[in-house]
Amino acid sequence: MELKEAQKIVDDWIHEHGVRYFSELTNMAILSEEVGELARVIARQYGDQSVKEGETLNAEEEMADILWVLICLANQTGVDLTAAFNKSLAKKTKRDKLRHKYNPKLK
Known part of the structure; x- marks a missing residue:
């Protein structure tokens, strides 16, 4: 699944089950809480x-x-996460393609 497809699934779910998106500010607070x-x-x-x-640890769920709240924020602000991720990957590849290979701290 591409992120763009995930964005549509979340948007469809929000409109079918969630009534509407929480405000962007609320979703930012929720994202901080989840992190x-x-x-x-x-x-x-x-x-x-x-x-x-009595505490249970579930990194997968968290x-x-x-991801869910980040997708909500992307949908609300008009960000295509697939395109944004690909752009970020290209930027990091150009900037860091040799940087980490020669980092003595990583050897």
Whole structure:
């Protein structure tokens, strides 16, 4: 699935089940919240924090939630995520194609 198709699926879902999009500002706050939830999972799974009693860790769910809200924001602001991602990939390839290969910190 291309991101453009995912954007249509989310848009269709919003109009069928969600009544309307939350405001862009609300979705930005939700995105921040979801990133924080992923950070909590990563801190407990790969960092020094321990898991609290009764707490479940689900990085997959948190990443999907982040993607969902990001797609909502893209739809609301007219961003074609497929085109934007391809542009970003080209930029990074041009800028960094040798940079990481010769980084002694990565050896």
